[in-house]
Amino acid sequence: MQFKDKVVLITGAAGGIGLAAAQAFAKEGAKLALVDLKNEALFEAEKSIEAEDILLISADVVLEEEVKNYVDRTVEQYGRIDVFINNAGINGEFNPIIEQTVDNFNQVMGVNVKGVFLGLKYVLQVMKEQESGVVVNTASNGGLLGAPGMSLYVASKHAVIGLNKSAALEMAPYGVRVNAVTPSGVNTEMMRRIEKNAMGDQAEEARKQFEASVPMNRYATAEEIADLMMFLASEKASFISGSYYRIDGGQGATSV
Structure with a gap:
């Protein structure tokens, strides 16, 4: 069990990719x-996780004191943080830029950028002191290209990749690695919301169009994303840092 007794902290852990990651790391002894x-939501998620040691923490990743608290509570419980899956995120409302609202901008940037930044700010302090640790940030293929109607989500995920690169450079002298995953569509409840945002009552048609844009002609599963996260967190990726990894069924091969 490659993560036996390793301490893994996951945000956005009650569903989707975060829950799949929790299940996967638990099977490896974390x-x-x-x-x-x-x-x-956390209590419900816990029912599907076979872990001997698990700490549930309710927190709003946009609020600095609550982020500091979830980091402090993890260290108080376990004494360290070996892996941080910096995963919490939202899609927000999709509209052309000229129709977007400041409220939606603030919400999307708050969770997807400020939340990621605050997680890095406090977790990296712990890992710097340990002189060890691995961070995996959840970005998106939306962080690598543009998409009409999705400007705020796209901008936020571009920012995650920028934070990812800078954090990796800052932490390299301390033996801490920082990488990101950039999935295309993943078959989760978030994707259902994106489909509805895109085409309203024709969400099923949106799904067909989104899947058809992927050479493998389907969405990823949350478990496939979790598998990549586990690889990046493992010793098998010991010389990988500052990178982002496409996991998109070949979609990235169709762009520059």
């Missing part, structure tokens, strides 16, 4: 600290 906005 001690888990799981963060999400609502306790009820």
Whole structure:
């Protein structure tokens, strides 16, 4: 069990990619600290996770004190943080830029950029002191290209990749690695919301169009993303840092 007794902290852990990552790390013997906005969602997620040691923490990743608290509580419980899956994110409302609202901008940038930044700020302090640790940030293929109607989400994920690169350079002298995953569409509830945002009552047609844009003609599963996260967090990726990894069924091969 390659993560036996390793401490893995995951945000956005109650569903989708975060839950799949929690399940995967648990099977490899990890001690888990799981963060999400609502306790009820965390309690429900816990039922599907076979872990001997698990800490559930309700927190809003936009609020600095709550981020500091989830990091402090993890260290108080386990004494260290070996892996940080910096995963919490939202899609927001999709509209052309000229129709977007400042409220939606603030919400998307708050969770997807400020939340990632604050997680890095406090977790990296722990890892710097340890002189060890691995961070995997959840970006998106939207962080590598543009998409009409999705400007705020796209901008936020570009920012995640920028934070990822800078954090990797800052932490390299301390033996801490920082990487990101950039998935295309993943078959989760977030994708259902994106489909509805894109085409309203014709969400099923949106799904067909999104899947058809992928050479493998399907969405990724959350488990496939979790597998890549586990690889990047493992010793098999010991010389990989500052990179982002496409996991998109070949979609990236169709662009420059």
